[in-house]
Amino acid sequence: MSDNHTKDTFFTKYIWSIDHKVIGIQYGITALLWLLVGFGLMMVMRYQLAYPDTQIPFIGWIFGEDKLLLPEKYNSLGAMHGTIMIFLGVVPLAFGAFGNYLVPLQIGAIDMAFPRLNAASYWTYFLGSIIMVVGFFVPGGAANSGWTSYPPLADVATAGQTVWLLGMVMLITSSLLGSVNIMVTVIQLRAEGMTWFRLPIFVWTQFITAFLLLLAFPPLEAAGILQLMDRLAGTSFFLPTGLVVSGEVLTNAGGGSPLLWQHLFWFLAHPEVYVLILPAFGIISEIIANNTRKPLSGYKSLVYAMTFLGFMSFVVWAHHMYLTGMGTTMGAFFQTTTMIISIPSVVILTALLLSLWGGSIRFNTPMLFALAFLPMFGIGGLTGLPLGLAAADIHLHDTYYVIGHFHYVVAPGTLFALFAGVYFWFPKVTGKSLNESLGKLHFYFSFIFMNGVFMPMFIQGLAGVSRRLADGGQAYAHAADVIYLNEIMSWSAWLLGMAQLFFIANVVLTLFKARTGEINPWNATTIDWTETSSPPLGHGNFEKIPVVYRGPYEYSVPGSKIDFTPQTEKG
Numbered sequence: 001m002s003d004n005h006t007k008d009t010f011f012t013k014y015i016w017s018i019d020h021k022v023i024g025i026q027y028g029i030t031a032l033l034w035l036l037v038g039f040g041l042m043m044v045m046r047y048q049l050a051y052p053d054t055q056i057p058f059i060g061w062i063f064g065e066d067k068l069l070l071p072e073k074y075n076s077l078g079a080m081h082g083t084i085m086i087f088l089g090v091v092p093l094a095f096g097a098f099g100n101y102l103v104p105l106q107i108g109a110i111d112m113a114f115p116r117l118n119a120a121s122y123w124t125y126f127l128g129s130i131i132m133v134v135g136f137f138v139p140g141g142a143a144n145s146g147w148t149s150y151p152p153l154a155d156v157a158t159a160g161q162t163v164w165l166l167g168m169v170m171l172i173t174s175s176l177l178g179s180v181n182i183m184v185t186v187i188q189l190r191a192e193g194m195t196w197f198r199l200p201i202f203v204w205t206q207f208i209t210a211f212l213l214l215l216a217f218p219p220l221e222a223a224g225i226l227q228l229m230d231r232l233a234g235t236s237f238f239l240p241t242g243l244v245v246s247g248e249v250l251t252n253a254g255g256g257s258p259l260l261w262q263h264l265f266w267f268l269a270h271p272e273v274y275v276l277i278l279p280a281f282g283i284i285s286e287i288i289a290n291n292t293r294k295p296l297s298g299y300k301s302l303v304y305a306m307t308f309l310g311f312m313s314f315v316v317w318a319h320h321m322y323l324t325g326m327g328t329t330m331g332a333f334f335q336t337t338t339m340i341i342s343i344p345s346v347v348i349l350t351a352l353l354l355s356l357w358g359g360s361i362r363f364n365t366p367m368l369f370a371l372a373f374l375p376m377f378g379i380g381g382l383t384g385l386p387l388g389l390a391a392a393d394i395h396l397h398d399t400y401y402v403i404g405h406f407h408y409v410v411a412p413g414t415l416f417a418l419f420a421g422v423y424f425w426f427p428k429v430t431g432k433s434l435n436e437s438l439g440k441l442h443f444y445f446s447f448i449f450m451n452g453v454f455m456p457m458f459i460q461g462l463a464g465v466s467r468r469l470a471d472g473g474q475a476y477a478h479a480a481d482v483i484y485l486n487e488i489m490s491w492s493a494w495l496l497g498m499a500q501l502f503f504i505a506n507v508v509l510t511l512f513k514a515r516t517g518e519i520n521p522w523n524a525t526t527i528d529w530t531e532t533s534s535p536p537l538g539h540g541n542f543e544k545i546p547v548v549y550r551g552p553y554e555y556s557v558p559g560s561k562i563d564f565t566p567q568t569e570k571g
Contacts, residue, residue, distance in 0.1 A: 016119070018116055018118065018119045018539075019538065019539045020100050020104050020115065021101055021429075021536060021541075023100050024097050024098070024100035025097070025101065025429065026122050027096035027097035027100060028097035030092065030125075030126060030129070031092040031096065032089075034088040034092075034129060035084075035089035035090070036500075037084055038080075038084035038088070039085075039497060039500075041077045041084070042085075043493055043497055044056060044077060045074065045081065046490035046493045046494070047490060048472075049471075050472070050486045050487045050489075050491075051487075052472060052474055053471070055067035055068060056069055069470070071470040072144055073141065075144040075145075076136075076143065076160065078147075079143045079146050079147050079149075080132075080133075080136070080142050080143065081147075082147030083147045083168075084133075085410075086147070086276070086410075087132075090276055090410065090414055090415070090418070091175070091272075091276065092125055094209075094280065094414065095175075095182075095206065095209055095275065095279055096125065098202075098206075098279060098418075099178070099182055099210075099279065100112070101429065102202065102425065102528055103182060103203055104189070105428075105532060105541060106203050106526055107185070107189060107194055107203060108190065108191025108542070108546045108548065109190070109541070112185050113181055113184040113188055114184065117177055118178070118181050120177055121174050121175075121181065124171075125170070125171060125174035125175075127170055128168070128169075128171040128173075129167065129171070131170060132163070132164060132167030132171070133167075135161075135167075136160075138159045138163055139159055140157075140159055142160040142164070143157065143160045143164035144158065144160065144161070145161055149227070150261065150265075151227065151230070151239065151256075151258045151261050152239055152240065152243055152258055154261075155231055155239055156245050162232065165227055166228070168220075169225065172217045172218075172224070173221070175213045176214065176218070179210035179211070179214045180214065182206055182209075182210040183210045186210075191527070191545060191547060193547050193549055197299070197303070198548055198552060198567065200282075200285075200526050200553075201286065201299070201306075202279075202286050204302075205279050205282030205306060206278075206279060206282065208278055208306055208309075208310040209275050209278045209310075211310060212274060212278075212313065216267060216275075216314070217268055219264045219267050220264060220267070220269075222264070223260075223264035223265060227261065235252070236252055236254050236256040237257075238257060238258050238261045239252065240254075240255075240256055241255055259321075259324055262320070263317070263318070263321075266317040266318065266321065267317045269317070269320070270313055270316055270317045270319075270320065271313040271314060273406075273409065276409070277377070277409060277413065278306060278309070278310065279417075280373065280377075280417030281302075281306065281352075283420055283424070284420065286424070286526070287367060287370040287424050288355050288370055289355065289553040289555065291361060291362040291370070292355060292359025292360065292361055293555045293563050295355075295553040295555060296351065296352075296553050297355045299551070301351055305344035305345075305347040305351075306344070309341065312337065312340060313341065315334075315337045316338045316341055317334075318334045319334045319335070319387065322334075322390045322393045323393070323394065323397055326390075335388060335389055338385075339385070342384075342385060342388075345381050349374060349377070349378060349381075352374060364423075364436060364439075365420075365436055365442075365443060366420045366421075366424040368443045369419050369423065369443055370416075372416050373412075373416045373417050373420065376412035376413050377408070377413040379408045380405060380406075380408030380409035383401070383405040383408065384409070395464065396461060398466055398467060398468075399464060399465060400458075400465050401457065401460075401461020401462060403457050403461070404454050404458045404461060407453075407454045407457070408454055411450060411453075411454065412447070416450075419443075419446075426507075426510070427516070427518065427522075428529065428532075428534050428535065428536070430535060431516060431518075431534045432510050432513050432514075432515055432516060433521060434506050435506050438502050438503075438509075439502075442503045442506065445495070445498075445502070446496060446499045446500070449492045449493070449495045449496035449499055450492075450496060452491075452492025452495075453492045453493050453496060454489075456482075456489050459485060460479070463478060463479060463481065463482045464476075465478075465482060473486075515534075519534050523562075523563070523564045525552060525553060525554055525555065525565060525566050527546050527566075527567055530566040531546045531566075546567075546568045547568060548567045548568060549568065549569060549570050549571055550567055550571060551567070
């Protein structure tokens with residue numbers, strides 16, 4: 001097999017490859033670029049919020065001769081920012097990049113179960129992302145109905161909404177292909193001796209995430225196709241009877257339900273939160289175990305809690321819909337399930353915190369990001385509890401409090417974990433270690449300014465300031481006392497963007513360095529570090545298929561000459 005691949009051209013080896021490692025790198029580079037684009041949109045929006053009705057500096061000409069970001073354009077940027085960051089950035093990076101590259105290496109497989117399906121998954125994602133962004137260039141501009149695409153507004157919006165839906169259908173298809181591949185790979189291709197409870201936690205999180213994607217995405221794909229039919233084929237799945245647009249009654253509207261879309265959307269979108277956070281838990285678990293030099297506390301508790309978390313995520317979606325006229329009985333049910341789902345999250349955080357106790361902690365860059373993840377996710381989780389209570393949600397719904405809660409889970413939560421993973425596995429992918437000084441500068445400035453962006457949102461939300469306002473709440477009398485926070489958040493966002501230059505410079509400069517020749521610079525125990533070179537061999541991964549004899553986190557074993565015992569070492 002390797003001989004065949006040495007004859008490949010550049011395009012067949014690096015572009016049209018079916019090697020899981022190359023596909024993982026393709027996912028990673030593409031997702032990071034889209035994260036940069038999504039972050040750029042946010043920085044423009046933050047200028048508008050800090051200084052409403054003033055000309056956008058440097059790039060204002062994009063928005064017309066007056067250089068003003070009008071409300072409809074602001075809405076487009078908001079919709080595309082959310083879509084790009086989640087569906088084009090975080091999910092492909094967490095699941096597509098890390099999952100593709102590491103799962104086969106960690107279970108001792110030579111590749112994914114379906115290599116060509118794997119390649120199809122990436123290129124479907126790539127095509128969907130391009131289609132999604134084409135919306136900026138169609139008449140009327142990109143989708144402007146929010147990243148939730150609520151009808152009836154989304155059904156009658158400009159052509160950019162159609163493009164958005166087409167792109168979303170492609171992205172969902174990509175995720176479904178990838179999830180099937182991960183599940184079959186983990187079930188069928190584990191190395192000899194790699195039992196279920198010898199799997200690294202990272203593999204468990206990818207496996208559970210694949211289940212979530214497989215079960216949660218089809219309803220939204222169906223909903224997306226139905227909304228496309230409403231827009232293009234004259235149906236009215238989501239258009240109610242008597243809908244008036246621009247003073248005229250729509251002739252094709254009748255009998256549809258906007259609430260049906262909300263149910264189908266949130267049936268995906270709440271499990272989607274755990275699609276973001278579960279891979280993050282997996283990354284953090286690997287890094288904490290490695291840098292405390294001791295086994296994870298409560299390995300089985302972590303597995304059971306993550307599995308329970310995944311499946312409970314399907315019965316909490318309607319807590320996003322308390323204000324739609326939901327009855328008290330249903331409201332009580334979803335309040336109860338929302339409180340219950342907080343229990344496994346607490347179990348996971350507790351196990352990870354206990355893993356720090358008594359450890360010989362190495363405060364390297366991946367560990368710093370991992371340690372910061374714990375309180376940041378904790379803040380995100382705890383601030384979500386009031387939103388799960390119908391009484392509190394009446395005041396907090398659709399305010400900046402919700403934005404703060406969600407972003408603490410996704411930004412200083414998930415993104416910190418992903419940065420930790422990049423710093424940790426970069427030597428495996430490239431054979432080169434990132435600079436620690438630049439890495440720590442990246443961490444400290446990101447930590448400070450990330451909190452500067454999102455913490456004030458809770459204050460504005462508690463004051464009742466609504467989100468999705470192009471003027472930042474300037475027209476609200478009750479926002480007068482907290483409106484100044486917009487400038488603080490905006491300056492923090494711009495400085496946060498500057499902090500990422502440390503990361504970019506670190507990656508670029510490191511790529512020009514010579515390989516270190518170290519196979520296992522972290523002295524880790526899992527197969528991906530102990531049984532492969534850095535970077536791994538070409539298509540095939542292993543010189544000899546490994547056999548597993550022990551669990552994944554046997555650090556500081558009493559009586560051992562070194563403080564780590566590889567999974568492949570006989571007992």
